[in-house]
Amino acid sequence: MDPGHFFASSRVLVVAGKGGVGKTVAAATIAAAASRCGLSVLLVEVAGRSAAAPMFGASAQGYEEAVLVHEVETNGVRHGEIRGKSITPDEALVEWLSTHGFNRLVKRMAKSGILEVVATATPGIKDLLVLGRIKALESDRAADLIVVDAPAAGHALGFLRSPTGVRDAARTGTIHRQAVEVLELIGDPERLQLILVTIPEETPINELIETSFAVEDEVGVKLGPVVVNSVMPEIEGLDRSAARARATKGERAELDEAAAFRTARTTLQDEQLDRLGNELPLPQVRLPQLFGTEIGPDEIDILAREFIAGIEAL
Ligand SMILES: Nc1ncnc2c1ncn2[C@@H]1O[C@H](COP(=O)(O)OP(=O)(O)O)[C@@H](O)[C@H]1O
Numbered sequence: 001m002d003p004g005h006f007f008a009s010s011r012v013l014v015v016a017g018k019g020g021v022g023k024t025v026a027a028a029t030i031a032a033a034a035s036r037c038g039l040s041v042l043l044v045e046v047a048g049r050s051a052a053a054p055m056f057g058a059s060a061q062g063y064e065e066a067v068l069v070h071e072v073e074t075n076g077v078r079h080g081e082i083r084g085k086s087i088t089p090d091e092a093l094v095e096w097l098s099t100h101g102f103n104r105l106v107k108r109m110a111k112s113g114i115l116e117v118v119a120t121a122t123p124g125i126k127d128l129l130v131l132g133r134i135k136a137l138e139s140d141r142a143a144d145l146i147v148v149d150a151p152a153a154g155h156a157l158g159f160l161r162s163p164t165g166v167r168d169a170a171r172t173g174t175i176h177r178q179a180v181e182v183l184e185l186i187g188d189p190e191r192l193q194l195i196l197v198t199i200p201e202e203t204p205i206n207e208l209i210e211t212s213f214a215v216e217d218e219v220g221v222k223l224g225p226v227v228v229n230s231v232m233p234e235i236e237g238l239d240r241s242a243a244r245a246r247a248t249k250g251e252r253a254e255l256d257e258a259a260a261f262r263t264a265r266t267t268l269q270d271e272q273l274d275r276l277g278n279e280l281p282l283p284q285v286r287l288p289q290l291f292g293t294e295i296g297p298d299e300i301d302i303l304a305r306e307f308i309a310g311i312e313a314l
């Protein structure tokens, strides 16, 4: 598939997955890949303060919107700007009140904890507020593409389910309308797609398969390709490398052991990748496991190229 076409197919990509599988890395990678295709990107984090900023070499921002990567043009190829932003329920509530004609006093009350009272009375309202904010950003065309680093997989389901609950609890009024509008966004594949992230291991893959069926059935959201992160590349000729030829007998035994270990791991990984392909009828885009200390701009650049290659191969 043409990557430009892929990124133009939806205005919001929500990236979700079990905690620790590399959801933030995947969201940053997708943002960087879209930027390489010339799109301006807004990377939205909802889990807390920005974890993605350092991956772009930007200093960790607070909750304010900030430019993570400036637009550049080299040899006639334009890379779009990437901005980052964190959305919290409190910020979303203040924003919502101010755009719905409530006065300063109410805003101050929101800051002083009234949200907790409202949230206890209406489950799902916090998630709905955050989704409402994302919907507003989408309607305002805040960027060519909005990438959302969603809460962890189990929570992602609750996150996307929240508007249905609120819509049914508040049968009329502004809150009801908000829920309906958010449901329209979630149910429209040309506006929003869900990208699930996993790693090639048994438990995360099981959880991914479960989540996929649940969100499709209950939320009616369009599922984009699955991102399989931290895939260990196969190394050819481990057993007859030049190093092996020069090695002493003892070193050779160690090399053989390392090769056997590595082969066993890639075999297990391939079994899981096959199983995912068989049990979940969604295309896969694989990202390699990178070795080094941290994921920074160079690593994101490598992963973004891999992501684009993965989309091209679909
Ligand atoms: N492809 C990869 N190669 C190497 N390290 C990775 C890769 N993906 C993620 N990591 C590392 O794994 C950890 C978890 O990634 P992160 O994106 O923060 O996970 P999540 O957002 O799902 O909790 C981080 O330390 C990150 O640097």
Ligand SMILES: [Mg+2]
Residues within 6 Å of the ligand: 023, 024, 025, 047, 051
């Ligand atoms: Mg994260």
